[in-house]
Amino acid sequence: MAIAIAEINQANIKHNIEMIKAQTKSAYILAMVKANGYGHGMLEVSKYLRTLDVEYLGVAFIHEAIKIRKAGDKGKILVCVSPEPSDVDLFIDYNIEIAFSSFEILYEFNKRAQERDRIIHGHLYIDTGMHRDGMSTEDAIVFMDYIKDHPYIKIVGLMTHLAAADMTDSDFTDKQLTRFEDIKKTLEKN
Numbered sequence: 001m002a003i004a005i006a007e008i009n010q011a012n013i014k015h016n017i018e019m020i021k022a023q024t025k026s027a028y029i030l031a032m033v034k035a036n037g038y039g040h041g042m043l044e045v046s047k048y049l050r051t052l053d054v055e056y057l058g059v060a061f062i063h064e065a066i067k068i069r070k071a072g073d074k075g076k077i078l079v080c081v082s083p084e085p086s087d088v089d090l091f092i093d094y095n096i097e098i099a100f101s102s103f104e105i106l107y108e109f110n111k112r113a114q115e116r117d118r119i120i121h122g123h124l125y126i127d128t129g130m131h132r133d134g135m136s137t138e139d140a141i142v143f144m145d146y147i148k149d150h151p152y153i154k155i156v157g158l159m160t161h162l163a164a165a166d167m168t169d170s171d172f173t174d175k176q177l178t179r180f181e182d183i184k185k186t187l188e189k190n
Contacts, residue, residue, distance in 0.1 A: 008040050010048055017052045028157075030056035030078060034064060043071045050075055056097075062087050065096045078123060080159075082133060088112040091120060099159060101125040101133045106143065106153065113152035123157040126183055128176040130163040137183040144187055158184055 020029055031054045032038075037045040046057050046068055057073070059065050060081045068077055078097045085108035091098055092113065100106055100122045113120045124143060127134030135143055147153055160180045164172045 006040055008045065013045070013048060014052060017049070017054060028055040030054075030058045032058040032080075033068075034058065034060040034080070043068065046071075046073060062090050062094075062096065066090065066094050069094045069096070080125075082125075085109075088120075089116075092116055092118045097156070098122040099125040099133075100143070100153075100155075101127075101135055103139070103143070103146075106146065110150050110153050114150075119152055119154055121154050121156050123159045124155050124187075126158060126160045126180060128160045128162075128179040128183075129172065130161045130176075132161070134160065137179065137186070140183055140187065141190065144190065158187070 017029065017031075031045075031049045033042045033046050033049070036042045042059075042064065049057065050073065054075075056076045056078055057065075057068060058078050058080055059068070060079070062079050062083055065077045065079050076097060078099060079091070080099045082101045082105055083091070083098065085105060088109050089112065090096070091109070098105070098109065098120065100109075109120050109122075124140055125134040126140055127136055144155070147155055158180070160176060162173050162176055164170075167173070
């Protein structure tokens with residue numbers, strides 16, 4: 001019986017982060033560590049990424065974020081999959097950021113944040129063509145109009161999911177990036 005072993009090379013991680021920083025200059029880096037760091041040890045990889053000044057850790061679910069918090073991480077963590085409305089207190093208690101992709105979640109989180117007199121930070125998840133998560137560009141405008149009058153929700157970023165960024169045919173990715181830049185400009189004007 002063969003056993004597969006995966007080794008994490010910290011020098012490679014460091015090199016990759018340095019390359020990303022060189023390309024992005026002033027942008028924050030969000031390193032995905034979901035699914036136990038894609039099977040490579042979420043806590044170990046997260047701790048090392050923080051030594052490289054990675055600003056955000058990205059996870060799929062709130063229980064992953066809580067595990068990182070309980071391991072002592074005090075940095076920014078973003079849950080990328082839309083949570084259940086009942087999870088709102090966990091986001092508040094553990095100071096976890098949310099990817100908003102529906103009005104249902106927005107309304108529930110705003111209501112509970114107001115009741116607890118706490119601010120929830122989040123990112124507006126824009127659907128630019130993957131059609132799995134996120135808000136349409138039209139809904140994003142309505143979403144941000146709502147936010148203007150509801151100070152318990154602070155949007156600190158925009159995000160999308162590039163469905164085919166690792167493919168050799170970049171036409172679809174280019175279209176998604178154009179849509180994303182267009183909605184970003186529209187939201188900035190409003």
